[in-house]
Every structure is written in C-alpha cells, then in structure tokens.
Amino acid sequence: VIRVPRNLQKRVDTVQQTRGKNKISTIKAGKLLIQSRNPSLNQSAGYILGKFEQPALCSKGWKHNKSFGDHFTINNVAAVAPFVVQRDTDQLTFQQGLVDALHTMDVTRPTTVQQECIPKVMKGHNLLCAAETGSGKTLGYLLPVVHRLQADGAREVHDGDANTVRAVVLVPSRELAEQVAAVSRTLCAPFGFLTRTLGGGRGVGHIKGVFRRNQPDVLVATPGALVKALRRRCLDLSRLNFFVVDEADTMFDPSFSEMLEEILHYADISRNPRETRGLGHKAQLLVVGATFPGGVGDVLSRVTDLGSVVVVRSKMLHFLMPHVKQTFLKVKGADKILELHQALKRLQQEKGGGAVLVFCNKSATVNWLGYMLEEMGVGHLRLQGEMPAAVRAGVFRSFQKGTADVLVCTDIGSRGLDTAAVRLVVNYDCPESHADYIHRAGRVGRAGGPADVEVLSFVCHPWDVELVQKIETAARRRSCLPGMKSVISEPKPEEM
Numbered sequence: 001v002i003r004v005p006r007n008l009q010k011r012v013d014t015v016q017q018t019r020g021k022n023k024i025s026t027i028k029a030g031k032l033l034i035q036s037r038n039p040s041l042n043q044s045a046g047y048i049l050g051k052f053e054q055p056a057l058c059s060k061g062w063k064h065n066k067s068f069g070d071h072f073t074i075n076n077v078a079a080v081a082p083f084v085v086q087r088d089t090d091q092l093t094f095q096q097g098l099v100d101a102l103h104t105m106d107v108t109r110p111t112t113v114q115q116e117c118i119p120k121v122m123k124g125h126n127l128l129c130a131a132e133t134g135s136g137k138t139l140g141y142l143l144p145v146v147h148r149l150q151a152d153g154a155r156e157v158h159d160g161d162a163n164t165v166r167a168v169v170l171v172p173s174r175e176l177a178e179q180v181a182a183v184s185r186t187l188c189a190p191f192g193f194l195t196r197t198l199g200g201g202r203g204v205g206h207i208k209g210v211f212r213r214n215q216p217d218v219l220v221a222t223p224g225a226l227v228k229a230l231r232r233r234c235l236d237l238s239r240l241n242f243f244v245v246d247e248a249d250t251m252f253d254p255s256f257s258e259m260l261e262e263i264l265h266y267a268d269i270s271r272n273p274r275e276t277r278g279l280g281h282k283a284q285l286l287v288v289g290a291t292f293p294g295g296v297g298d299v300l301s302r303v304t305d306l307g308s309v310v311v312v313r314s315k316m317l318h319f320l321m322p323h324v325k326q327t328f329l330k331v332k333g334a335d336k337i338l339e340l341h342q343a344l345k346r347l348q349q350e351k352g353g354g355a356v357l358v359f360c361n362k363s364a365t366v367n368w369l370g371y372m373l374e375e376m377g378v379g380h381l382r383l384q385g386e387m388p389a390a391v392r393a394g395v396f397r398s399f400q401k402g403t404a405d406v407l408v409c410t411d412i413g414s415r416g417l418d419t420a421a422v423r424l425v426v427n428y429d430c431p432e433s434h435a436d437y438i439h440r441a442g443r444v445g446r447a448g449g450p451a452d453v454e455v456l457s458f459v460c461h462p463w464d465v466e467l468v469q470k471i472e473t474a475a476r477r478r479s480c481l482p483g484m485k486s487v488i489s490e491p492k493p494e495e496m
C-alpha cells in the first residue's frame with residue numbers, strides 16, 4: 001500500500017480544482033464574434049480556438065438547397081480601426097503649407113501606415129507598402145512626394161525641357177485618377193505645383209492637350225493612356241523624381257503588367273537612396289496596395305534591385321476588418337432584390353439612412369438591377385466599365401457629393417475609391433476572390449469615416465459557398481484569409 005501524505009493529497013486536489021476552473025473560464029460570456037441563426041454555432045468574442053481545433057461552421061451545409069434563408073454575422077469586436085493611432089506619438093514634420101493643407105482635410109494625426117512609410121520615402125528608399133484598405137496610403141505617398149518637390153525648388157526640372165514631369169502616379173481607373181489628383185491638388189496648392197490627370201478612352205487629341213501648355217508637376221495617369229503618351233513622345237520620364245504604382249494588385253495583374261513594365265522602362269528607377277539626389281538623379285519607386293498578387297517581385301526585379309526595396313507591411317494585412325460588422329445571407333437568386341430593398345429600408349429606419357454601395361459581378365447585372373431599383377422608386381447611380389466614357393465621367397464624383405444615396409457598380413468601384421460617407425456595402429453578387437472581398441468590404445471602415453458600418457453579402461450559388469467558408473474560418477481563427485499570406489514575400493525584396 002502506498003500512502004499519499006494528507007498535505008500532498010490536499011495540494012493535488014486544489015491544483016485539479018483550479019485547473020478545472022481555468023479551463024471553464026477561457027470561454028467568456030459576453031459579446032459574440034460569430035452570431036448564427038443556430039445559437040449552438042455562435043462563437044464568443046473571448047473564445048480562442050485551439051491550433052488543431054476544427055471550427056464548426058455556420059456555412060457548412062450551405063451548398064445544400066435546404067440552407068436558403070440561413071445567415072450568420074461576424075460582429076465588429078473592435079471599436080476603432082487597427083490603423084488609427086490612439087496616443088500622441090512623434091509627429092511628422094512638414095512645411096507649414098502642407099500642415100495647413102492637411103488641416104483643411106481634417107487630418108491632424110498620421111495613421112500607423114503613414115507613420116511608417118513617410119520617413120522611409122523621405123530618406124529616398126524605394127518602397128513597397130502593403131496595408132489594409134482605408135488606412136490612408138494615398139497621403140502616405142503623396143505627402144513625402146510634395147514635400148520633396150517643394151524642397152527641391154519649384155519647377156526646377158521644367159527649365160530646360162518642356163516634356164518632363166516630376167512625379168507620376170499610376171492608377172487602374174479614371175475615377176481613381178480623379179480622386180488621387182484631387183488630393184494632390186489640395187497638397188500642391190500652397191506651392192503652386194500643377195497636378196493633371198491622364199485617363200483613357202478619350203482619344204489622342206486629349207492626351208496631347210494634357211501636355212500642350214504648362215507641364216504638370218504631378219501626373220496621375222491610367223496605364224493605357226500613359227503608354228500612348230510615351231509612345232507619341234508627349235512626355236519624358238527620364239528626369240522623374242517619383243514613380244508611384246497605386247492599387248498594386250490590379251496593376252501587376254497579367255492584364256496590366258506588360259504595359260506597366262513597358263512604362264517602367266521609360267523611367268530610370270534608382271537602385272539606392274543616393275541615386276535619387278542631385279544632378280542626373282533617378283526616380284524613386286513606390287508600390288502601394290491593400291492586396292498583393294504573386295509576380296510583383298518578378299516585374300520589379302526587371303527594373304530595379306529588389307534589395308533596394310523597403311517593405312512596409314501592416315499587421316492586419318489580408319485580415320478581416322475587426323471594426324466592421326459583416327453579415328452573410330444564403331438566399332435564392334430571385335429573392336436578392338427583395339433582401340436588398342429590406343436592407344435599404346432597415347438602414348433608413350435604424351440609422352437614419354446613409355450612402356450605400358451595391359456590388360455586382362457583371363455590367364449587365366448593374367444595368368438590370370438599376371432598372372429594378374428605378375421601378376421600386378429607389379434613387380441611385382450606376383457605374384460599370386462598359387459605359388461610354390462620357391456617361392461614366394463624373395458618376396463617382398456625384399455619388400461622393402451625395403447626389404444619390406445608392407451606387408450600383410461592378411468591381412470598378414471596389415479598388416481604391418474613397419467612399420468615406422458609405423455606411424453599408426452590399427455584395428449583391430458574391431465576389432469571385434478573397435482579394436475582391438477585401439477591397440469591396442474595404443469601402444467602409446475607412447480612416448476618418450463613420451463608425452457603425454456594415455457589409456452584407458448575398459450567397460446564392462454553390463460555388464460562392466467555398467469563399468464564404470474560408471472567410472468564416474478566418475474570422476473564427478482570427479487569421480488572415482487563406483492563400484494571401486505569402487504573396488508579398490515571393491520573390492523576396494529584402495527589408496532594410
């Protein structure tokens with residue numbers, strides 16, 4: 001018989017009881033991260049899944065027809081966006097003119113992305129910035145660009161050569177070009193620098209007109225139009241200071257990447273910060289995006305030394321936004337229009353209205369849905385890539401000005417457009433990829449935008465379900481969306 005001393009036995013009992021208690025207390029009651037129609041599938045915001053634990057998914061049976069009507073919500077568990085700086089940290093130093101311009105834009109404190117990027121650009125590094133949607137990347141590159149142009153002296157490059165510009169920002173759409181140019185004009189105004197846009201679809205006469213008189217200091221262009229301008233020798237990039245590629249995932253996509261490479265070969269990209277200063281200087285390359293496809297490194301390695309590219313990657317890149325409520329609804333195709341109407345009504349009743357973006361996968365759906373909304377008496381605007389340039393021009397601007405509360409669009413409206421007033425994003429058609437979901441959802445929850453915003457996605461087809469399951473798994477695991485983890489480190493630009 002082995003006797004256990006009474007004291008030791010007591011300690012063993014106490015430890016067992018305490019361990020048992022600890023185990024139970026890891027599941028905290030309170031706010032729910034996942035709220036399901038079936039309460040047994042709810043997940044508390046305080047519950048952390050074990051590494052090898054398989055989450056039970058609300059969307060598990062959604063390929064089956066019986067699941068129509070089912071729904072679940074990923075709740076907003078953070079009050080503010082991860083890129084908002086809460087404490088007063090070291091302020092960035094700019095010329096007074098820039099500080100005043102920022103005040104007119106209600107910008108008083110940099111976001112985390114701006115804090116990281118701006119000093120690196122000012123030091124002359126080539127930069128690859130990968131940060132979540134709405135985190136203020138545009139100011140992150142425009143501020144140091146204008147600061148440097150000012151420091152180098154007004155219009156110095158135009159003295160001898162009529163065709164040169166000092167900074168080029170390349171963006172995938174005309175709407176985005178107008179938007180970036182508007183920010184650039186605000187920043188450039190105190191120094192008298194000129195910003196112009198160069199967009200496609202308007203013929204050679206328009207392109208020549210952009211460069212006829214008063215060369216711009218900052219040119220915001222779409223790739224097709226810029227290639228035409230370069231081939232016709234309307235402008236010369238040999239004395240460029242900055243070459244910015246915004247919305248990198250679209251620009252490095254195979255549909256654009258050949259054009260991009262051709263354009264980059266017209267510019268002389270620096271291989272180290274020293275080359276960006278003085279006579280015969282080379283251009284600094286800034287590549288910016290919220291999602292990054294593979295192949296970025298391939299193209300970059302052909303125009304610069306990858307080792308010279310500093311990588312800024314935000315912590316929450318490719319994660320679901322913790323401050324935005326995201327609901328998924330399994331619904332029959334024929335019922336989507338009714339659900340949309342309900343959602344618009346709810347927004348009006350519960351929050352007093354607000355701007356809404358409705359995303360469709362095809363231009364034809366945008367047109368059809370537009371007619372249906374018209375029949376229902378819902379005022380709206382439409383934006384899709386197959387519209388004639390003249391009809392498309394200004395649609396997004398008038399939505400931003402508040403001409404109509406609802407904009408029905410294709411993914412053309414999902415990349416980069418600043419929709420600060422939008423309170424609800426509806427994925428009328430489920431997006432085709434993770435990247436599309438991130439960009440569409442990223443139209444809400446932006447820096448300086450309203451809190452209490454929402455994304456509503458209609459899930460209709462069996463092939464939509466896989467994407468939803470991956471999004472739900474990522475939310476439950478609090479991990480980034482699968483398949484997007486390593487894309488910006490392949491092949492590796494080294495951090496400096």
Ligand SMILES: Nc1ncnc2c1ncn2[C@@H]1O[C@H](COP(=O)(O)OP(=O)(O)OP(=O)(O)O)[C@@H](O)[C@H]1O
Pocket residue numbers: 105106107108109110111114131132133134135136137138139289290415416417418420442446447448
């Ligand atoms: N420091 C700041 N403080 C407050 N608001 C800011 C700040 N920086 C930018 N903003 C505002 O945040 C909004 C989003 O900025 P921006 O469009 O640059 O985001 P982004 O990171 O480029 O997003 P996307 O990936 O969708 O293109 C804009 O309305 C901008 O004016």
